[in-house]
Amino acid sequence: MKIGEQAFRSIWTEGDEVAIIDQTKLPHELKIVHLTTLEDAARAIADMWVRGAPLIGATAAYGMALALRADPADASLATAYDTLHATRPTAINLRWALDAVRERVGRLDPGARAAAAWTLAGEIADEDVATNRRIGENGLAIIEAIARTKTPGEAVNVLTHCNAGWLATVDWGTATAPVYLAHDKGIPVHVFVDETRPRNQGAGLTAFELGHHGVDHTLVVDNAGGHLMQHGLVDLCIVGSDRTTALGDVCNKIGTYLKALAARDNGVPFYAALPASTVDWRVRDGVAEIPIEQRGGDEVSHVVGMSDRGTVERVRIAPETTPVANYAFDVTPARLVTGLITERGVCAASEAGLAGLFPELARKR
Numbered sequence: 001m002k003i004g005e006q007a008f009r010s011i012w013t014e015g016d017e018v019a020i021i022d023q024t025k026l027p028h029e030l031k032i033v034h035l036t037t038l039e040d041a042a043r044a045i046a047d048m049w050v051r052g053a054p055l056i057g058a059t060a061a062y063g064m065a066l067a068l069r070a071d072p073a074d075a076s077l078a079t080a081y082d083t084l085h086a087t088r089p090t091a092i093n094l095r096w097a098l099d100a101v102r103e104r105v106g107r108l109d110p111g112a113r114a115a116a117a118w119t120l121a122g123e124i125a126d127e128d129v130a131t132n133r134r135i136g137e138n139g140l141a142i143i144e145a146i147a148r149t150k151t152p153g154e155a156v157n158v159l160t161h162c163n164a165g166w167l168a169t170v171d172w173g174t175a176t177a178p179v180y181l182a183h184d185k186g187i188p189v190h191v192f193v194d195e196t197r198p199r200n201q202g203a204g205l206t207a208f209e210l211g212h213h214g215v216d217h218t219l220v221v222d223n224a225g226g227h228l229m230q231h232g233l234v235d236l237c238i239v240g241s242d243r244t245t246a247l248g249d250v251c252n253k254i255g256t257y258l259k260a261l262a263a264r265d266n267g268v269p270f271y272a273a274l275p276a277s278t279v280d281w282r283v284r285d286g287v288a289e290i291p292i293e294q295r296g297g298d299e300v301s302h303v304v305g306m307s308d309r310g311t312v313e314r315v316r317i318a319p320e321t322t323p324v325a326n327y328a329f330d331v332t333p334a335r336l337v338t339g340l341i342t343e344r345g346v347c348a349a350s351e352a353g354l355a356g357l358f359p360e361l362a363r364k365r
């Protein structure tokens with residue numbers, strides 16, 4: 001995707017180094033950071049310089065390679081796995097990528113491990129781009145079907161939550177890929193962007209992406225979705241996922257569940273777009289079993305933004321003594337999900353639906 005005239009992925013290599021965009025600085029500043037050690041990669045994920053399930057996975061894979069370059073011994077491999085695994089608890093793509101690297105390089109001679117891990121990390125990144133493009137094509141068919149019901153020139157209105165765009169993946173995004181392809185094909189599409197408190201990934205990242213791609217969009221507060229749907233202003237919701245269970249429960253950014261409830265009450269189709277690497281085939285009951293990240297209370301008690309003076313500032317919005325809880329994700333039960341948009345097609349949010357598209361993965365669990 002492009003920022004201005006320059007094409008970007010969210011992660012790339014420069015010589016021996018891994019380059020990322022520090023997403024905590026967006027949309028105010030485009031800051032490129034170079035990662036050269038395991039600790040750099042772990043910090044980038046934990047401090048959310050990179051975030052979004054697929055990008056967390058790709059960064060972790062490069063983190064393994066950086067660790068093995070410094071020390072390829074078995075103990076180093078185990079430490080790197082554990083260090084990266086501890087960075088964030090909810091997105092399953094993290095474990096998926098770490099497992100893939102450990103499996104590929106664990107049986108090699110130590111001297112061959114770093115190069116093999118670096119190559120695999122590159123493959124994971126490239127494959128993510130191709131996968132998201134396929135998710136986009138499969139989701140595009142849904143947008144096209146709705147567009148056919150509209151008068152010429154009338155936009156298809158999509159509501160999305162958080163950022164499941166190219167910044168959350170290596171490129172294209174999951175939820176945004178169908179939107180980008182529709183836009184590129186000349187189909188009028190408009191996106192309602194939930195601001196996504198507390199960290200405002202919708203306002204800071206999704207709006208930034210859509211704007212740079214020229215996609216018509218409107219930023220709304222998180223609680224606007226129900227009202228918009230009651231008034232027929234939303235044709236479909238598309239969100240991403242951090243972990244989807246074998247039975248189709250969708251874990252995603254906090255507030256996704258409320259959008260799904262509002263969508264069901266108003267007969268609005270609600271889709272989650274995700275790659276197979278986001279499915280946790282071992283988990284059946286999302287509400288009971290998926291670990292939900294709880295982050296620092298200051299993300300809720302404060303807001304960060306650019307002041308009119310042009311400086312980025314952090315201001316308190318709650319009394320100093322007010323206790324705060326900060327649950328970062330929630331689980332939308334499969335019964336509220338119209339369908340899962342994957343790289344192999346669109347399926348029902350159910351065990352049969354997922355196993356039908358990914359029989360070899362469903363069998364392995």
Ligand code: MRU
Nearest residue numbers: 051052053164168174240241253
């Ligand atoms: O806390 P974040 O910013 O990592 O949360 C990201 C999301 O919730 C995304 O919707 C999800 O990772 C899907 S990314 C394609």
